[in-house]
Amino acid sequence: MDHSQESNVFLQEIEHLRQEIQRHNKLYYVDDQPQISDAEYDRLMRRLQELESLHPDLITPDSPTQRVGAAPLEKFGTVTHSIPMLSLANAMDEEELREFDHRIKRTLGTEAEIEYVFEPKIDGLAVEVVYENGMLVMGSTRGDGITGENVTQNLKTISSIPLRLLTSDPETRQSIVLPRKIEVRGEVYMDKTDFLTLNQERELTGEPLFANPRNSAAGSLRQLDPSVTAKRPLKAFFYAIGAVEGVNFDTHWNMLAYFRTLGLRTNPLNKICQGIEQVLEQYQHLNETKDSLPYEIDGTVVKVNSRHLQEELGTISRSPRWAIAFKFPAKQETTKILDILVQVGRTGALTPVAVLEPINIRGVQVSRATLHNQDEIDRKDIRIGDTVVVQRAGDVIPEVVNIVESGRTGAEKIFVMPTRCPVCQGEVIRPDGEAVHRCTNPNCPAKQIGHLEHFVSKRAMNIEGVSTKQIESFVNNGLIRDAADFYFLKKEQLLPLERMADKSADNVMQAIAQSKHPTLSRFVYALGIRHVGEHTASMLANYFGSLDRLKIASEEELTAIYEIGPEVAKSVSQYFSDPGTAKLLQKFFDGGVEIVNPEGVAARQHLTGKSFVLTGTLPSYTRDEAKDLIEKAGGRVVSSVSKKTDYVVAGRDPGSKLAKAQQLGVNILNEEEFQQLLQA
Ligand SMILES: NC(=O)c1ccc[n+]([C@@H]2O[C@H](COP(=O)([O-])OP(=O)(O)OC[C@H]3O[C@@H](n4cnc5c(N)ncnc54)[C@H](O)[C@@H]3O)[C@@H](O)[C@H]2O)c1
Ligand SMILES: [Zn+2]
Numbered sequence: 001m002d003h004s005q006e007s008n009v010f011l012q013e014i015e016h017l018r019q020e021i022q023r024h025n026k027l028y029y030v031d032d033q034p035q036i037s038d039a040e041y042d043r044l045m046r047r048l049q050e051l052e053s054l055h056p057d058l059i060t061p062d063s064p065t066q067r068v069g070a071a072p073l074e075k076f077g078t079v080t081h082s083i084p085m086l087s088l089a090n091a092m093d094e095e096e097l098r099e100f101d102h103r104i105k106r107t108l109g110t111e112a113e114i115e116y117v118f119e120p121k122i123d124g125l126a127v128e129v130v131y132e133n134g135m136l137v138m139g140s141t142r143g144d145g146i147t148g149e150n151v152t153q154n155l156k157t158i159s160s161i162p163l164r165l166l167t168s169d170p171e172t173r174q175s176i177v178l179p180r181k182i183e184v185r186g187e188v189y190m191d192k193t194d195f196l197t198l199n200q201e202r203e204l205t206g207e208p209l210f211a212n213p214r215n216s217a218a219g220s221l222r223q224l225d226p227s228v229t230a231k232r233p234l235k236a237f238f239y240a241i242g243a244v245e246g247v248n249f250d251t252h253w254n255m256l257a258y259f260r261t262l263g264l265r266t267n268p269l270n271k272i273c274q275g276i277e278q279v280l281e282q283y284q285h286l287n288e289t290k291d292s293l294p295y296e297i298d299g300t301v302v303k304v305n306s307r308h309l310q311e312e313l314g315t316i317s318r319s320p321r322w323a324i325a326f327k328f329p330a331k332q333e334t335t336k337i338l339d340i341l342v343q344v345g346r347t348g349a350l351t352p353v354a355v356l357e358p359i360n361i362r363g364v365q366v367s368r369a370t371l372h373n374q375d376e377i378d379r380k381d382i383r384i385g386d387t388v389v390v391q392r393a394g395d396v397i398p399e400v401v402n403i404v405e406s407g408r409t410g411a412e413k414i415f416v417m418p419t420r421c422p423v424c425q426g427e428v429i430r431p432d433g434e435a436v437h438r439c440t441n442p443n444c445p446a447k448q449i450g451h452l453e454h455f456v457s458k459r460a461m462n463i464e465g466v467s468t469k470q471i472e473s474f475v476n477n478g479l480i481r482d483a484a485d486f487y488f489l490k491k492e493q494l495l496p497l498e499r500m501a502d503k504s505a506d507n508v509m510q511a512i513a514q515s516k517h518p519t520l521s522r523f524v525y526a527l528g529i530r531h532v533g534e535h536t537a538s539m540l541a542n543y544f545g546s547l548d549r550l551k552i553a554s555e556e557e558l559t560a561i562y563e564i565g566p567e568v569a570k571s572v573s574q575y576f577s578d579p580g581t582a583k584l585l586q587k588f589f590d591g592g593v594e595i596v597n598p599e600g601v602a603a604r605q606h607l608t609g610k611s612f613v614l615t616g617t618l619p620s621y622t623r624d625e626a627k628d629l630i631e632k633a634g635g636r637v638v639s640s641v642s643k644k645t646d647y648v649v650a651g652r653d654p655g656s657k658l659a660k661a662q663q664l665g666v667n668i669l670n671e672e673e674f675q676q677l678l679q680a
Contacts, residue, residue: 010055017048021064023406029070032219034211035404037389038298039330042090066317068145075224076149079140082243085126085185086145087318088301088325094280097302100324101276104304107313107321113275114304117252118282120269120290121299121325122237124189125218129155130242134165134178141222145318154221157230158188160237166263176261183242184264190217191294194233203379211389211401213296235295238264251305268659272305279326285653287328291393292615292655299327332391333366334404335359340371340384340415344423346450346528348439352377352415354388354400361392369398373435374417383412421446449475451528455483459534459624460526461515465507473497483526484584486512487591517596520547521631529575531568538631539563540572542605547585547595551576562609606680608634613641615658616651618671629678641666649674 021044028034028041045064052059059066068087072078091097104114126142139155140148155161165182168175190198195213198220202209210216220232238259249255256266269286273279279302290297304310304322313321339355352371359366369390371377380402382388387407392398417437419428426441439446452471456463463486474480479493489512494505518526521541525534532540543561544550553576558569575581612630614623614637621629626649627637641648641660648661649669661668669677 007055007058010051011058014048014051014055014058017044017051018063020044021048022070025064025070028215029218030073032210032215032222033208034215035389035402035406037330037332037334039332040334042092042330068318069142070144072141072143072147072149073222076151076222078143078147079128079138079150080147081128081140081145082183084145085128085142085148085242086315086320088323089319090299090325090327092327097280097283097324097326098276100302104313104322108309114309115251115306116273116276116279117256117303117305118271118273118279119239119301119303120267120286120293120297121301121327122187122189122267123212123214123296123298124187124236125214125221126185127151127155127188127221127236128183128185128242129161130181130183131165131179132181134167136161136163149222151221153226154223154229155188157226158234158236160235160265162263166261169261177247178262179244179246181243181245182247182262183244184238184259185240185242186236186238186264188217188221188234188236189213189295190220190232190234192296193294198232209379214298236265237267239266239270239301249307251307252303252310253305255307273302283326289653289655290328292657294656297328299325301325329362331362331393332389332401333359333361334387334389335366336407337382337384337386337388337400340377340382342418342422344421344439344444344446344450346447346454347530348421348441348444348447350417350421350428350437350439352417354382356388356390359390361390361398364392366390366392366398369400371400374430374437375435377415383414385409385412445475448481452480452483454528455526456486456515460522460528461518462522463515464511466511470500470508473500482584482587484587484591484593487516487588487593516592517594519597519632520545520550520595523547523593523595524550527575529572531571535636536564536568538636542608542631542634545597551585605634607677610635610646611644612637613639613645613648613657613661613666614651615648616654618649618651618674620671626674633678647674647677 021041024034024036024041024044034041048063049065052063052065068085089100091100101114105111128140128142128148129136130138136152136156138150139152139161140150142148156163165178166176167178190213192213195210195216198216199209210219217234220229220234223229239256241255247258249258253272256270259266271282273282283300286297286300302324304313310320310322315321336357337354338357341353341355343351343353345351352373354369354371356367356369371382376382380400382400382403387404389401389404390398391401417428417430420426421428421439421441421444423446424439424441424444426439426444428437429440430437449468449471452475453468455461456466456471458464471480474489474497477497479489480486489509491505491509494500494508495502519541521534521538524532524540524547525537539561540550544553553573555569555573558564558572559566607630612635614626618626630637635646638645641657641664643664643666645661645664645666647667647669648657649671650658650661651671658668
């Protein structure tokens with residue numbers, strides 16, 4: 001291949017990448033409906049950058065690498081930014097971040113540590129708000145960086161964007177020097193819970209769902225009718241400046257402080273760091289605690305603090321040289337659905353599961369993702385063979401977020417729920433008003449196995465090390481028909497089973513023996529009564545104190561208990577009035593199961609009615625242990641802090657819950673105080 005042929009091949013790939021990126025830019029920035037994951041997009045962009053750096057002669061001014069965002073929509077009216085709103089270069093890993101630091105030192109000709117400001121990278125959309133003599137006169141989106149959309153009226157509906165700047169400090173009453181004109185820049189975003197609620201509402205009205213909080217913030221702000229925006233719970237943080245007249249700042253940090261004086265919200269997690277190592281520490285810390293923030297962040301932004309040095313470093317085509325986005329590993333990836341299977345759970349519910357071409361998300365190999373139910377599949381129009389965006393967030397099971405329409409070939413197959421249970425061939429129905437399909441066969445082995453799995457699980461009877469495979473083998477070999485059969489198993493019966501060595505048989509027998517003395521709440525939870533989760537089980541145990549009393553409780557008596565709804569009451573009373581239940585319970589006792597009252601402090605129930613929120617790591621207890629202690633003493637653990645919360649137990653590296661508690665004046669306990677309370 002001669003030189004011109006070779007560059008022809010490059011040119012073709014470059015052209016193709018540019019077209020693809022431009023198409024996705026429009027979907028993302030203009031339509032607020034991205035089709036591919038950010039990670040996939042970033043790969044396209046990086047490949048284009050790589051090719052262009054090999055062939056700088058092929059770079060054109062309209063290449064997406066040279067530009068920001070996408071052109072604004074005319075229908076909003078456009079605003080030309082007096083100083084362009086740039087994007088940020090990004091570092092994918094530690095090495096690239098260190099390289100950023102080296103580059104800065106090299107450019108500045110210094111070996112001294114650089115002072116940085118470290119900020120969370122809010123996943124929203126960038127806006128600029130102009131104040132003249134303290135009054136909000138104009139607001140716009142970033143657009144293509146040069147011109148943005150005029151969304152002044154929409155921005156005015158956001159309560160964290162003041163209509164007028166403060167003219168005196170509310171506490172000291174000292175007056176504030178107002179700039180004649182100031183263009184402040186920041187991020188408009190939506191809290192995670194508000195995003196979920198909004199999507200739920202849209203689902204009811206049949207509107208297309210937003211893929212993530214960023215798109216829902218962008219879609220909500222970019223409305224032609226500001227009264228629609230007004231109904232959306234948008235917020236803003238400010239972090240940058242455009243043109244300004246009449247004030248000066250020596251550092252970025254002081255500028256942020258000045259923003260607050262003016263009444264402009266800045267992020268409370270912003271930090272000053274001496275040198276890049278401190279930045280890395282902050283990054284690790286934020287990466288570990290980010291899930292507890294009310295809003296989504298997709299990484300961090302690192303900025304040189306000195307405004308003088310910022311100027312010296314300057315900008316390149318689409319980003320400043322003095323700042324970089326250091327992103328977190330992506331939680332969404334693009335892959336393909338190879339097949340859709342149906343799993344049958346403990347309650348007989350059929351769950352469709354996508355079998356995926358394996359992908360790595362945040363260091364974990366993902367090959368399955370839940371599709372929830374038929375409605376979800378229909379709404380997202382998911383078919384076998386589709387290219388899809390898959391998300392794995394926190395401990396949540398991976399799920400399919402949306403399909404990539406451009407990946408369609410026409411060969412995709414539509415999925416429909418089977419009418420027969422894939423496990424037992426029993427009839428499948430979809431009860432009125434429910435989204436799930438269920439197997440109606442009461443003796444469905446899937447239900448039984450699911451039920452037994454629940455029974456042995458850690459927070460139920462905690463029969464350690466008994467796996468699903470073993471349960472299946474016990475059931476298939478007729479050793480176990482119900483949960484009480486565990487207590488009649490003999491080692492000799494286990495030995496002939498496949499993959500059951502002498503040692504493993506011993507382990508199983510020992511684990512079963514050790515589970516014979518559960519607390520009442522564990523036992524009730526382990527029974528797997530419909531609608532009785534762990535928390536309800538512990539409430540029932542606390543209230544009745546013994547199985548004998550709980551057994552005979554009437555539906556009315558149950559309903560009268562605080563927090564027990566009619567559905568739960570009905571389910572509990574039905575369960576215990578079933579003659580089969582009486583037999584099963586007797587069988588447990590015959591097998592040697594004995595319910596014990598929790599010893600010591602716990603039996604006193606002195607924390608009944610008190611609610612606790614746990615945050616951070618405690619030196620001496622795991623989350624589960626702390627929860628157990630609280631519940632044994634009658635208290636309950638809830639997940640979020642409100643005015644009604646009685647105590648927040650805060651360990652090392654607490655999340656935003658601590659700040660919230662401080663704000664609301666909730667009692668905060670450290671480990672020692674927590675222990676004192678338990679023993680009080
Ligand atoms: N999935 C898709 O199809 C698709 C398409 C286009 C863009 N994208 C995503 O958008 C990214 C590119 O977008 P971009 O040009 O806006 O760059 P960016 O999001 O990587 O970084 C720049 C932006 O970060 C935001 N930001 C948040 N907190 C900030 C802070 N504290 N200080 C400064 N800025 C802060 C601002 O909006 C700023 O414009 C891509 O990397 C990709 O993740 C995805
Ligand atoms: Zn079945």
